[in-house]
Amino acid sequence: MPKENDKERVHNRIAVLRAERGVSRRDLAQALGVHYQTVGYLERGEYSPSLHLALNIAAYFEVPVEVIFALEPFPRLGATRTERP
C-alpha cells in the first residue's frame, strides 16, 4: 500500500492512547473487529480509517473522535508548555 498523499493524510494518536491505556494491538483489533496489522498500519499513518472505524475507535477509548484524529499533525507532548526560567 503506497503512503497516502500528505494532502489526504489523517493524523492520529492511536499509539499514544493505546500505550497510555496499556492496550495491546491485538486487544484493540479484537475489540474493533479488525486484523491486528490494521491497527499497526493505522498507527503508522499508512491507512486512513473509514468514518465507521474512526467512530468505533473513539468509542473504544471513550473520547471524542477529534481527540484521536486530525487533519493537522498533533503537537508533541509538552510542546505548548511555557518554559520555566
Next chain:
Amino acid sequence: MNGAVMSDDRRAERRAARARAITEAEVHPRWADRRARRALVGGAAAALALPWAATVVCWFLAPSTTAMVTTFVLCGLCAAAWIPIGSQIVTMTRGAAGAVPEEFLDERQRTELLRARTVAHRATLTLLLLTGLIVQLALPHDAMTPEVPAAAVAVLFVALLATVVALPALAAGWNMPDPPPDDDADSGSR
C-alpha cells in the same frame, strides 16, 4: 431440517476457521522485506512463463513427440514451482490475494484486495491485447484459412488461464506494504 441447519453451521464454522488460518498465519520474517517479496513474485512470474514457452514450442513443433514431451515437462515444472511459491504469497498477503472470502476481511484488507484486483484486471487486458496481436502476426498470411496446431491453442488457453488466475496474487504480493512488527513493544507497555 435440524440436521441441515447444523450442517450449515458447521460449514460456516469451517469456512471461518480456514479464513482465520490464512489471515492469522505465522509469516516468515524474511517476507517483511519488500525486496524479498518482489523476488518471490518474480519467481512466480518466471514459473508462469513456462506454459507460454510451451505454447511457442507447440506452435512451431506440434504435432511431434518433442512438442508433447517439452509441453508436459514445462507445465509440470510450472505446477511444481507454483505450489510452494503460491502458498507463500497467499500466506504473506494474508487474504489480500483473494484466498479468503471478503466477509472475513476487514476494511483495509478489502481495500488491498480491491487494489490487487484492479491491477490484475488492467494487466489481464494488456495480456489479452498482446496475445491477440502476437497471434495475428504469427499466423501465416499466405493462405485463406491458416492452420495452427490444436495443441498450441490448447496450451495457449492453459497459459492464459493460469496467468489470469495468478495475477491478483502477484499484484497483491508486489504492492504489499511492509507489515508492522507483530505487537512490537506491546508486551512491555502492558
